Amino acid sequence: MGRLGQGSTEDPPAGDVRAGGAYRTEAVAEAYSFRPIARADAEEISRWRYPEPYATYDGDPSSVPGLLDPRYNYHAVTDPEGGLVGYFCFGADATVPAGRRLGLYDENALDIGLGMRPDLTGRGLGLGFVRAGLRFARQAFAPAAFRLTVTALNQRAVRVYEAAGFEVVRSFGDRGDEWLLMKRPASPEDGT
Ligand SMILES: CC(C)(COP(=O)(O)OP(=O)(O)OC[C@H]1O[C@@H](n2cnc3c(N)ncnc32)[C@H](O)[C@@H]1OP(=O)(O)O)[C@@H](O)C(=O)NCCC(=O)NCCS
Numbered sequence: 001m002g003r004l005g006q007g008s009t010e011d012p013p014a015g016d017v018r019a020g021g022a023y024r025t026e027a028v029a030e031a032y033s034f035r036p037i038a039r040a041d042a043e044e045i046s047r048w049r050y051p052e053p054y055a056t057y058d059g060d061p062s063s064v065p066g067l068l069d070p071r072y073n074y075h076a077v078t079d080p081e082g083g084l085v086g087y088f089c090f091g092a093d094a095t096v097p098a099g100r101r102l103g104l105y106d107e108n109a110l111d112i113g114l115g116m117r118p119d120l121t122g123r124g125l126g127l128g129f130v131r132a133g134l135r136f137a138r139q140a141f142a143p144a145a146f147r148l149t150v151t152a153l154n155q156r157a158v159r160v161y162e163a164a165g166f167e168v169v170r171s172f173g174d175r176g177d178e179w180l181l182m183k184r185p186a187s188p189e190d191g192t
Contacts, residue, residue: 032085032132034140037074041084042067050118053153057115066093077132086116088133090141096149098174104181110143126160131192134164138186148182158182164192 045067046059067074072093077086094113095105105111116129134146148166150157158168158180165184171177 031080032129033078033080034075034088034133034136035078037067037076037087039064039068041076041087042074044084045087045115048115048118050121054121056151069093075136077129084117085120086114086129088136089113090137094147094149096179098172098179099149099181102172104170104172105147107145108143109145109147109183110137110141110186111147111149112137113148122156126157127163130160130164134186134192135188138188143186145186146184150180150182152177152180 042064046061046064048057048059049055050057066072067087067089071091073090074093075088075090076084077088079085090110090112092111094111099105112133114130114133116126120129137143137146146166148161150161152158152171152173161182166182167184168180169183170181171179172181173179
């Protein structure tokens with residue numbers, strides 16, 4: 001197939017993005033590879049633009065140094081042809097200042113941040129992508145638990161995280177319940 005999402009035999013029939021269900025999601029997830037991010041990946045990600053209401057996740061040239069900072073453990077996710085389909089980061093860059101001020105990250109868990117390439121979003125591919133990231137993170141970091149911080153406005157992401165076994169453990173923010181803290185054990189209870 002070509003790059004994921006650019007017209008392959010695995011594309012679901014028009015009008016039914018969920019067609020194929022778990023089998024298809026898992027088949028796609030098995031095809032992902034992870035490697036430490038390279039400059040070309042970071043530059044590509046910095047040009048990504050998400051359709052509203054997700055423009056808050058748009059890349060920016062000024063984010064390139066952060067993406068390449070080894071402390072943040074950014075990883076590129078590629079399809080079998082080597083095309084960039086998304087990224088994960090593990091650790092500090094997946095936390096937010098309001099949560100740090102509240103001491104929400106003191107408990108031992110691996111913080112996870114992620115993004116799929118914009119044209120792949122909204123098509124039911126997120127669960128397989130997240131599961132692949134959890135499998136990689138378990139092998140690479142052997143954490144006790146996984147933790148995510150997501151804006152409460154991003155219900156699309158929250159649904160995927162819940163399907164991947166995460167639960168909301170706290171809502172917080174300087175201006176009300178702006179953020180959700182989600183956690184799950186790292187043990188593969190659901191096959192991930
Ligand atoms: C977050 C992400 C992985 C989600 O994956 P996805 O493939 O786009 O999500 P899906 O298309 O599978 O949608 C997930 C669910 O949300 C639902 N959904 C879509 N838009 C929604 C909305 N505005 N409100 C509520 N639910 C919504 C879908 O119907 C689907 O529900 P279902 O599981 O019951 O069928 C992906 O969008 C992404 O990487 N985005 C990049 C930016 C980002 O949001 N990063 C997250 C940072 S924490």
